[in-house]
Amino acid sequence: MLRKRLIGVITILNGLAVQSFSYKRYLPLGRPECIAENLDRWGADEILIQLIDRTGELSSPDIDLVKKIANSGISTPLIYAGGILSETDAANVIRAGADRICIDQLLNTNPQEIRNIAHRLGAQAIIASFPLAMGENNKPYWYDYRENHTKDLNEEILSLINDHVISEVLLTDYQHEGIPNSFDFKLLSMFSNNKIPLILFGGLSEQEQFEQALLNPQVSAVAVGNFLNYREHSIQLIKSKLDVMPIRSPFYCERSVI
Amino acid sequence: MSQVIVGLVDYGAGNCNSVRNTVSKLGYRSRLISNPEDFDDIGILLIPGVGAFSSAMKALSELELIEPIRKFAHQGRPVIGICLGMQLLADISYELGITRGLELIPGEVKAVSEPKWHIGWNALEVIKQDSIASESNGDSFYFNHSYEFMAPQEYIIGVARLGRPVVAMVRNKNICGFQFHPEKSQVAGMHLLGRAIEELINA
Numbered sequence: 001m002l003r004k005r006l007i008g009v010i011t012i013l014n015g016l017a018v019q020s021f022s023y024k025r026y027l028p029l030g031r032p033e034c035i036a037e038n039l040d041r042w043g044a045d046e047i048l049i050q051l052i053d054r055t056g057e058l059s060s061p062d063i064d065l066v067k068k069i070a071n072s073g074i075s076t077p078l079i080y081a082g083g084i085l086s087e088t089d090a091a092n093v094i095r096a097g098a099d100r101i102c103i104d105q106l107l108n109t110n111p112q113e114i115r116n117i118a119h120r121l122g123a124q125a126i127i128a129s130f131p132l133a134m135g136e137n138n139k140p141y142w143y144d145y146r147e148n149h150t151k152d153l154n155e156e157i158l159s160l161i162n163d164h165v166i167s168e169v170l171l172t173d174y175q176h177e178g179i180p181n182s183f184d185f186k187l188l189s190m191f192s193n194n195k196i197p198l199i200l201f202g203g204l205s206e207q208e209q210f211e212q213a214l215l216n217p218q219v220s221a222v223a224v225g226n227f228l229n230y231r232e233h234s235i236q237l238i239k240s241k242l243d244v245m246p247i248r249s250p251f252y253c254e255r256s257v258i
Numbered sequence: 259m260s261q262v263i264v265g266l267v268d269y270g271a272g273n274c275n276s277v278r279n280t281v282s283k284l285g286y287r288s289r290l291i292s293n294p295e296d297f298d299d300i301g302i303l304l305i306p307g308v309g310a311f312s313s314a315m316k317a318l319s320e321l322e323l324i325e326p327i328r329k330f331a332h333q334g335r336p337v338i339g340i341c342l343g344m345q346l347l348a349d350i351s352y353e354l355g356i357t358r359g360l361e362l363i364p365g366e367v368k369a370v371s372e373p374k375w376h377i378g379w380n381a382l383e384v385i386k387q388d389s390i391a392s393e394s395n396g397d398s399f400y401f402n403h404s405y406e407f408m409a410p411q412e413y414i415i416g417v418a419r420l421g422r423p424v425v426a427m428v429r430n431k432n433i434c435g436f437q438f439h440p441e442k443s444q445v446a447g448m449h450l451l452g453r454a455i456e457e458l459i460n461a
Contacts, residue, residue, distance in 0.1 A: 001380065001381060001419055002376070002378050002379070002380045002401075002418075002419070002420055003378060003379045003380065003398065004378070005378050005379065040444070043444060045378070045379055045400075067275070070273065070275055070276060071275055071279060073279055073283070075276075075279075075280060075441060075442055075443065075444050075447060075448065076442065076444060077400050077402065077439070077442045091309075094273065094308055094309070095270065095273060096273070097273045097275050097276055098273075099273075099308070099402060099439070099442060100402065119310070119354070120309060120310060120313065121308065121309050121310075122308075122309060122310060122375075122403075122404050122405075123374065123375060123404055124375040124376075124377055124402050124403055124404040125308065125309075125402070164374045167374070167375050167377060167404070168377070197373075197377075220377070220378065221378070248379045248398050251445065
C-alpha cells in the first residue's frame with residue numbers, strides 16, 4: 001500500500017537554513033546540510049530544500065548546495081525548489097543529486113517550459129508550488145509574491161494539471177507559514193475540481209491538523225518546516241502520534257547502520 | 259573495505275552520487291563507467307537512472323556502452339538496474355515512442371495507468387522465493403516512476419500494490435532490477451542493496 005508522506009522542509013536564505021514566519025521574518029538555524037542530516041536520521045519520507053532568495057540576480061539553482069546536501073550521506077529522497085527557470089536548470093539539479101524538483105517562478109513566467117522539463121525528466125519528478133492566500137470574499141487566491149498580488153489559476157496552469165505534466169501540487173498556506181496549528185483547510189477548494197495530489201504546507205504542527213490532512217483522499221503528503229527543529233527525533237514523535245494514519249511507521253536508528 | 263569494485267554506469271541520466279555514497283557506506287569501492295574500456299576489473303555493475311528511457315538509451319549508445327554492458331551480463335557477471343536502470347534491462351519501451359532496451363530481462367516498459375505515477379513509500383511484496391529479496395518482504399521502499407516494467411511472471415520477484423500489483427523487482431539469474439530506489443530508502447534500502455551486491459558477487 002502506498003503510504004502518505006511526512007516531508008521535512010528546509011527553508012534557505014543566503015545559504016543559511018532559517019526559521020520563517022509567513023515569509024516575512026526569519027531566524028537563523030544553521031547549515032542546511034546539518035538540518036538535512038537530522039531529517040534523514042529521523043526518518044523523514046522526503047526532504048524539501050526551498051531556497052527563497054533565488055530571484056533577480058540569483059535566479060538560478062544553487063547546484064553546489066544540492067551537491068553538498070546530496071553528498072552528505074543522506075539516504076532520503078531530496079526535492080529542490082528555487083530558481084529553476086529552464087529545462088537545463090532542472091536537469092542540472094537532478095544530476096546534482098535531487099530526486100524531484102519544485103517549480104515556482106516558471107508557473108508565472110513560462111509554463112510551456114514546464115512541459116519541456118516533463119518531457120525530459122518525467123512528470124513524476126515535477127511538483128508545482130502554489131502559495132495560496134484567502135481573499136476577502138473567503139475564496140482562495142494564488143499569491144504572486146514577486147508582484148505582490150493575488151490571482152486565479154488560469155487556463156494554461158489548469159492544462160498543466162489536467163495534462164498530467166506535473167505530478168503533485170505543493171499547496172502552501174502563505175499567510176500561516178511558521179505559525180503553529182494554523183493551516184487553513186479552506187485553501188484546498190482551489191484544487192477540489194482537479195485530481196492532482198496535494199502536498200500541504202504552512203502552519204501544520206499539531207496532531208489534529210495532521211489527521212485532517214492525511215484523511216483527505218486528495219492529500220498525498222504533509223510538509224513541515226519550523227516545527228521539526230524544536231526537538232530531537234521530531235519526525236518520529238509526529239509519526240508515533242499518527243499511528244492509525246496511512247503513513248510509514250517511525251523508526252529509530254543510529255547513523256552508521258552497516 | 260572490500261576488494262570488489264562496483265561499477266556505476268554514468269551516462270548523464272540521474273544521479274550516480276547517491277548510489278555511490280550508499281555503495282561506499284556498504285564497504286565497497288566504486289568506479290564511474292562512461293567508456294567501454296572501464297569494465298575490465300569490475301566485480302558488479304550498477305545501472306542507476308532518472309528520466310526518459312529513449313534519452314537514456316541514446317546516451318548509452320553515444321558512449322558506446324550498450325554492447326559492453328550486454329557482454330558483461332552475458333558473461334554471467336552481476337548487473338543491478340535501479341529505477342530507470344531496471345527498465346533499461348527490458349526488451350522495449352513505449353515511453354516517448356518505441357525504443358529498444360538492453361534486452362537482458364524479457365519484458366516491455368509501458369506507462370503507469372491510473373494513477374499516472376507511483377510516488378512515495380510502498381511495501382515490497384515478495385511473490386517468489388529469492389535469496390536477495392525474501393528478507394525484505396514487507397519493508398517499505400521509495401518509488402518515483404511514471405512508467406513500469408511489464409515482465410513475464412517467471413522473472414518477477416516482488417511487486418508493490420498501487421490498487422493493482424506493480425512490478426517492483428525482477429531477476430534473471432545474475433541480472434537483477436529494482437523499480438524503487440534502494441539508495442533513497444534509508445535503512446531498508448541499505449540492507450537490500452547490500453544483500454543484493456553480496457549475493458550476486460558470490461553467486
